[in-house]
Amino acid sequence: MDTAYVIDTLFTLFSITLIILMVPGFAMLEAGLVRTKNVSSVLTVNVMIYAVASMAFILVGFHLAFGDFQSTTMSQWAFFMFQMAFVGKAINIMSGGVGERARLLPLTLFTVIMGAFIYPTAVNISWGSDWIKDTVFDLSFVDLAGSTVIHSTGGWALLAAILIIGPRKGRYVGDQIRVIPASNIPLVVLGAMLLWIGWFGFNGGSVGSIATKEAADSVALTIFNTNAAGLAGAIAAGVLIYLRYKLFDITMILNGALGGLVAITAGPHLYTLYDSLAVGLIGGVLVVLAVPLFDRFRIDDPVGALSVHLVNGIWGTLAVGLFASNPAKGITFLNQLKGVGEIAVFVFTVSFVIIYAINKLVAFRASDDDQVQGLDVSECGLEAYPEFKRAI
């Protein structure tokens, strides 16, 4: 008994460090994808989110999500911190997609509300216990590590934000879509790989225990499948892009990998290896198809967050109903679809209202002049690379 408690605590602490490694992961990925004049701003947003969302969740959100729940199978502090490590991710997804034009103060206000209320409510009705879940409604769908609860939640909040804040100045001019190249590819690769590795803790840790033979198999299968879906997503995106352009586009390959990772997240413990490859492969294809689609609707998302997290969050949750359907256990396509839909309605509506309200109080969108100059100067007072001469 004590041995299981000890091992699960150690396993959860290990998972936590991998998840928190996703903080520099997201930060490097986004810093590499935006223009140099907005790099400090984007980095500050990432650090702010980790600090503010975690604090909001510690002080308010955790209780809202889990009520008086006490972990008895591992140290309560490990359980608490594991849950805390998740909250920033949903907001990171949202903040990345409004990069290069969203101001920091309103983003901070939204982070407080999302970390204290919106995300914890989504957790409660999906994974939690206690008052909302028992008295209001219980989403009985499978979402092991948050294809919906984390990734779609972040994606729906992002969609609401983009509709209110609008595209970056100069992105859509007349009929033209201006391509804005990533400024630092090594950071993109570093960030994506840190996210990939962090995912092992995210999904593996979500199994909840490693302390029996069956649990150990489940955790190892989960991590194996998670990685396999990432591999398949990368290869699918790479092949598609190569067939079309005869070029190897590393940002698209990495977004394909991340798409596969998002897609597998709802059910990696339920799949065979070949299921996982299929889920990840489709995830990579969806990213390649979705990126130009959002642009066609003038939904400007500099890091591809909607394609990676929202589209694949939905796909991954539905995939459980396709590949791991088990009506005897209540796992059906319809239940999965219902889960996707209910979180969509809840998160999009609440986020839209709150972002709209904050925007009335403090403008979310940086002025055109500040965007042209770069948010680093207007928001942070310091440039990311002050000594390097700019070519463009």
Place this chain on the structure above:
Amino acid sequence: MDTAYVIDTLFTLFSITLIILMVPGFAMLEAGLVRTKNVSSVLTVNVMIYAVASMAFILVGFHLAFGDFQSTTMSQWAFFMFQMAFVGKAINIMSGGVGERARLLPLTLFTVIMGAFIYPTAVNISWGSDWIKDTVFDLSFVDLAGSTVIHSTGGWALLAAILIIGPRKGRYVGDQIRVIPASNIPLVVLGAMLLWIGWFGFNGGSVGSIATKEAADSVALTIFNTNAAGLAGAIAAGVLIYLRYKLFDITMILNGALGGLVAITAGPHLYTLYDSLAVGLIGGVLVVLAVPLFDRFRIDDPVGALSVHLVNGIWGTLAVGLFASNPAKGITFLNQLKGVGEIAVFVFTVSFVIIYAINKLVAFRASDDDQVQGLDVSECGLEAYPEFKRAI
């Protein structure tokens, strides 16, 4: 019995990898904070310290620190390597603060002496056993993972070094303090986050065992509180700076986080959540207040190491006497103050004498010409970014 031995060995190996992740952490943080012309030099110092200090500790220092002590609760090799992983940190703190003007050869000589003698003596009288501790004096204060033994030790050595080596050329001109901006903000963020995550191994591993229910709770609480203090330090520094300048200064926010992490390090296993938030919050405030203070006294510290590590090393050690006072167990404010004072006198005095002596043998300070040109050329023979055109 065997199971506990195995689990504690695994736990310690896990902690070791996190601590050694602080080597690239410090390296990236410092490389990002200095000017491009000194980046290779700063990186070389960081790698040199890991190699030379670890080797000095393996061959000489460990025996001085721990005598004939044999770990019986985990593999002796894990215990040995865990202690080895600490030594470089104290010297990193010192080397960062004399960046951009200290030469590599004398720094290497000091690293040998600090790794072989100064740091191991500080460890012996604080944590060790054997001859010095038993026959000379035993500091009976609480310092779990080294707010004093690591952070103040590095800080006092740094203060001695700065007094001897002087400020960077051009930093203080007449009454003016010239601001020298950080050259690469993504590296600063990456480095600070790697340090933050490494701290979980530093403090968690210092509990010494995870192999019982009580030990597992203590480790998880330690890591939770460590992180919470970092969050509070970041938020405190961010709010203070924003209120004053209406700007989000990411370097100050990160230094606030690191200040909170240093401050919690003496007693994370003894605090409640709210104690930890208070300790970290005050840590973040102290960094914001201390940085301009050192500049007022013309103590030039390009990475803010004195504010982060010395000031908060002292604060953190005293905080144990305020928040976790327990006279029955000998934990009192006076004991803590005595520990701070004795290490201060010992480390500052010995470091001053040794740095002074080395400086007579091989000048510590790079010539004005070499500083203007940058230490990368004179010390390393290679530039960090030879292809990027410099704007300044």
Place this chain on the structure above:
Amino acid sequence: MDTAYVIDTLFTLFSITLIILMVPGFAMLEAGLVRTKNVSSVLTVNVMIYAVASMAFILVGFHLAFGDFQSTTMSQWAFFMFQMAFVGKAINIMSGGVGERARLLPLTLFTVIMGAFIYPTAVNISWGSDWIKDTVFDLSFVDLAGSTVIHSTGGWALLAAILIIGPRKGRYVGDQIRVIPASNIPLVVLGAMLLWIGWFGFNGGSVGSIATKEAADSVALTIFNTNAAGLAGAIAAGVLIYLRYKLFDITMILNGALGGLVAITAGPHLYTLYDSLAVGLIGGVLVVLAVPLFDRFRIDDPVGALSVHLVNGIWGTLAVGLFASNPAKGITFLNQLKGVGEIAVFVFTVSFVIIYAINKLVAFRASDDDQVQGLDVSECGLEAYPEFKRAI
């Protein structure tokens, strides 16, 4: 029994994450060592290798290497993924050394064949079981984590590739060897340190179990010795270079560390501390001596992969026969030499034939124009740092 199974699964998952951290490790190291115009290309190769080689090994190679072997001491999925994490490393070694002129499509084809067939065969006859090993030949030499199976294998494939592909345009002009400086030293340091830390998982995990007192001691000794050899290699290379040039060359210091790490990899569980220091020290010296030697033979290797991985892969395997000779257990210098030689003949021959054949199908070497312009534009369609003005 279950406890051992659980602990070894957790230990292997921990080792896996460290090994996969070597993917960004190699990527950052190589991205920092090449010129800015080839950085995206080099990064794309690294990500491609992880995706494609892992997939080839999952679908084909694993069965070839291990037949129907079923792990009973840990989760089969953990064992599978641990083996999968190795495959990319051998190919990374090869791809790094042909950087700045090898094209991506033929490299991808070779990656498929090496991940599915060449590397698994080398594994089978060295570590595996089943048909080839039982019916053809069984190399009875000691190579714990692959000084030969990984590092020499990658090195021999690289040598074959360089002989076919040739040096970078402009590297050897008449009698002159043109020095091409590394473009981003922070990335070099970050990458090398991630590799160093990843090595703990590589070598430690290769012990195969941590679940008894003896096994825990063996794992901890392995990791301690691995690190010690890296320290000794770094110091040896640094001292040699300093004595000759009075400069601290960080790229050579890091290559010395990596050389020591490669050299220790065959037998870290068998050495004393002083053996390990000797093995690593000689490894560092060999790197410093080998780098100019390969250049004298006009074998152009932009990242020093032959000096680090091939030379030290051979040295490290032979070192087991010198420092840990035990004829009663069949550990002799001659057996080690035989293992080195047989893998050399097998890998070099097969790689040469396959690279030669691929080269007839799709030219491996980028055109002179594409090399002058940089492979980022011709192969990837995106520059790594489009906003930074180039000085050279």
